[in-house]
Each structure stands twice: as structure tokens, then as C-alpha cells.
Amino acid sequence: MPGFEIFGEEEKKQVLEVLESGVLFRYEFAAQRQGVWKVLEFEKAFAAYTDTTHAQAVTSGSAALKVALTALGVGAGDEVITQGFTFVATWEAILDCGAIPVFTEVDLTLNMDPADLEKKITAKTKAIIPVHMLGAQARIEEIKAIADRHNIPVIEDTAQAAGGRLHGRHLGSFGACGTFSFDAVKTMTTGEGGMCITSDESLWRRMSEYQDHGHDHVPNPGGRGGEGRPFVGFNFRMMEIQGAIGLAQLAKLDGIVAAQQENKQFFKEAVSVLSGVSFREILDPVGDSATFLTFMLPDKERTTAVNQVLRDQGAGAVRWSENGWHYYPNWEHLLEGKTPCHGGWPFSAHGKRRVLYDPQALPASAAIIERTLTYQVPIILPDEQKTKFAAALKKAAQV
Ligand SMILES: *Cc1c(COP(=O)(O)O)cnc(C)c1O
Numbered sequence: 001m002p003g004f005e006i007f008g009e010e011e012k013k014q015v016l017e018v019l020e021s022g023v024l025f026r027y028e029f030a031a032q033r034q035g036v037w038k039v040l041e042f043e044k045a046f047a048a049y050t051d052t053t054h055a056q057a058v059t060s061g062s063a064a065l066k067v068a069l070t071a072l073g074v075g076a077g078d079e080v081i082t083q084g085f086t087f088v089a090t091w092e093a094i095l096d097c098g099a100i101p102v103f104t105e106v107d108l109t110l111n112m113d114p115a116d117l118e119k120k121i122t123a124k125t126k127a128i129i130p131v132h133m134l135g136a137q138a139r140i141e142e143i144k145a146i147a148d149r150h151n152i153p154v155i156e157d158t159a160q161a162a163g164g165r166l167h168g169r170h171l172g173s174f175g176a177c178g179t180f181s182f183d184a185v186k187t188m189t190t191g192e193g194g195m196c197i198t199s200d201e202s203l204w205r206r207m208s209e210y211q212d213h214g215h216d217h218v219p220n221p222g223g224r225g226g227e228g229r230p231f232v233g234f235n236f237r238m239m240e241i242q243g244a245i246g247l248a249q250l251a252k253l254d255g256i257v258a259a260q261q262e263n264k265q266f267f268k269e270a271v272s273v274l275s276g277v278s279f280r281e282i283l284d285p286v287g288d289s290a291t292f293l294t295f296m297l298p299d300k301e302r303t304t305a306v307n308q309v310l311r312d313q314g315a316g317a318v319r320w321s322e323n324g325w326h327y328y329p330n331w332e333h334l335l336e337g338k339t340p341c342h343g344g345w346p347f348s349a350h351g352k353r354r355v356l357y358d359p360q361a362l363p364a365s366a367a368i369i370e371r372t373l374t375y376q377v378p379i380i381l382p383d384e385q386k387t388k389f390a391a392a393l394k395k396a397a398q399v
Helices: 009-021 038-049 061-071 089-096 114-120 140-149 201-210 240-271 300-312 363-369 383-396
Strands: 054-058 079-083 100-104 125-129 155-157 177-181 194-198 292-296 372-376
Touching: 009 038, 009 240, 038 054, 038 194, 038 240, 054 061, 054 201, 054 240, 061 089, 061 155, 061 177, 061 194, 061 201, 079 089, 089 100, 100 114, 114 140, 125 155, 194 201, 240 292, 240 383, 300 372, 300 383
Parallel strands: 079 100, 079 125, 155 177
Antiparallel strands: 054 194, 177 194, 292 372
16 A cells, blocks of 8 residues: 555655755756755666666656657557556546557456457557556566567556566566656655656657756756757656655565565455455466455456445445546546547547547456455554454355
8 A cells, every 4th residue: 555654754854855955956956955866866776676777757657658658759640558447647648649548458467458459459559558557467478579579669557566576577677668656645655756667778868858848868067958959848857855755665665565465465365255256366476566455256246235245344345347537438538538628639630539439348347347346455454453354354255
């Protein structure tokens, strides 16, 4: 669960160093800042942690996706494939680039189904964004192999899986780029914030320059302002206070994952009393960031009945089929093409609809999601909470 559960002296000390330096901006002010470069230090630490060569800090996980897509050259008319079970930000970023989101089914990993991905690739596909949803691995090795065959770059949306690994390798480090979110409810948090990781130096350079208004980041002895501009950019710069908190939280990340692994085991045993229960497929339990326990019941009716009893006991699980932010058929603003823009952009251009979405387009995902329930796993789990939870599950087992 969120890193805010264990905010402490480490975060305070880091933030104070920034306030004492008096410099909140991540660039420039070399004379005033007394050697304090928190965002830069956070980027170096994050790249080292994930075993990649470069990391680019930005303002959010949404911005990280936008920056990665743009630096990979994605724009109007392109298609980008992602999955129909994710947070809205994944496809908002695609739309924000002018590109068209195309959705695949998820399988029992609750992540992108590689067989469906293969079917949805067209000549217009310019990027593929599998999401490591709910803390655990997408079939990233298979997805990467398919993408490589078609010569399409992969961006891993790792917003929900910081600290997760597959066969020892960090999630986010398989594709051309991995993106992370440090928003208020993510595994490690800086309040708002995001990161792009890559081992492709030229991609990193484009991301770095794009998120800073297109300033070229060639070392410039003349100081900021005199440098060139390779292309137009925008401002997605992280500030020093976020970088400082990020350093403190990153140092705790493996400890967070270890605590969650242990607590998840307790949740799993408690849920196992439900007859007919099965669990989400986890490709590598050792590398699971264990932020969530997700399980399935045999059908929709039983899932409704069991969760009702759990809710009555104050232990209701999240049911994604009832959630408006993560599940394709519930994204009515996407399906209906709602936009504040005159002319209907990005759903329409020049008076013509560019894309139409069918709410029934992902039947295999629906068959899984409507019988799926999830508990968020806390970092800190007191004994009284355990007792209460186990009692609620015992009661639900009688349904
Ligand atoms: C949280 C999240 C994002 C967006 O991150 P923000 O920092 O909130 O903008 C993107 N993708 C997924 C899967 C997320 O869960």
C-alpha cells in the first residue's frame, strides 16, 4: 500500500535540506544551492535501483507516459495499444499525443493478453503499453518478443508496480522505457511525481529535453538560457522537494515490498476459506510487489453475494466491474467521446469522428473482471485488524 503509511524522520530530513539550501528548482542556481541536487540524485538512485542507465524525473505518472510517447515519436494518426484494465491515465496520455488508444483483452494475469495483442497490431501501431497492474507482472517477455518482431517500441506502465521484478529483473526495464508514478496512493510516493527509465541514452536525452521546454541538455558552460533548442517541448519538471522525498521513499521501497509480501500471505490464507476461490495468476511470486491480493470466484452471482457479506462485516473488497476509473466498459467519457475541445478533438478532427469504441469489445476481460475481487495490502497490519478480517472471511465462507 502507499508509502505514506511509513513517512518518518527520513523524509523530513531530506525536505529540510532543500529548504535550507533555498533552491526549489532542479536546474541552475549552482552558487546558491550548496551542492544540493535532489532531483538529479533521485534520478541516479532510481536508475541504479532498477538496473537501467538513465532515469528522467517528471511531475506525474501521467506526464511520464506523455513524455515517453512523445520522445518515441508518437503523434496524430498513430495507434498505441494498451489493455482495457488500467487506470485512465494510460489512455489519456495516448489521446493527449493525438494518437488513438487501441485496447486488448486481459488474461488471468489481469494484464495484457499477448495473443490478443498480436491480433490488434496494424501498420499504424507506433507503441505498445502493457501495464503491470495491481503490483504484479504483465507477460512482458512474450509481449516484448511480439513487439520486437514488428519493430514496435514497448513502454511499460509501471505506475502500480514500483519494486516489482520478473525473474530478478525490475519491471519497467524490459521495454524501451518504463514509467512510474509517485502519486499520493502509490507504493512509494512524493505526493505527485513520476519517472521514466531507459537504457537508451538518445531516448533519455529526448525525454530530458522535452520535459524542459526543449532546452538542449548538452553541457553549456555559458549557463542556462544560451543553449539551443532541438525541438519544441513542454514543462513536466519535478521540483527539488519531490526529489528529496523520493530519495527517502526509494530507500524504503524494498522494505515496503517485503512487509507487503508477508501481509499478503496472511490475506491469501484468510481468503482461501471461500469455496471455489482461485487467485490471479502471478508469473513470479518472488518478484510480486504484493500491493494487492486479487482473487476470483466461480461466477458473477456468487461474487456479488460474497462481497455483500464482506461489506456487511466492514471488510468489502474492491470490485473492478463497479469501478469507474480502471475498467473499459465503465469509461463512458471515452466511449462517448466527451471532450471540452471545440471540434471534438481528439475523438474527432475536421468534423469527422476519428475513432468509435464499442462497450462490448472486450468480452474475455469482462468474463474475468466481473468475478474478480481485490484487497489492497497494507504495509502495517495490526493484530486486531487481522482478527476482524479473518472473522469476516469465515462468515462469507458460509454463503
Ligand atoms: C496512477 C497511475 C498512472 C498515473 O499516475 P499519476 O502520477 O497519478 O499521474 C498511470 N498509470 C497507472 C496504471 C496508474 O495506476
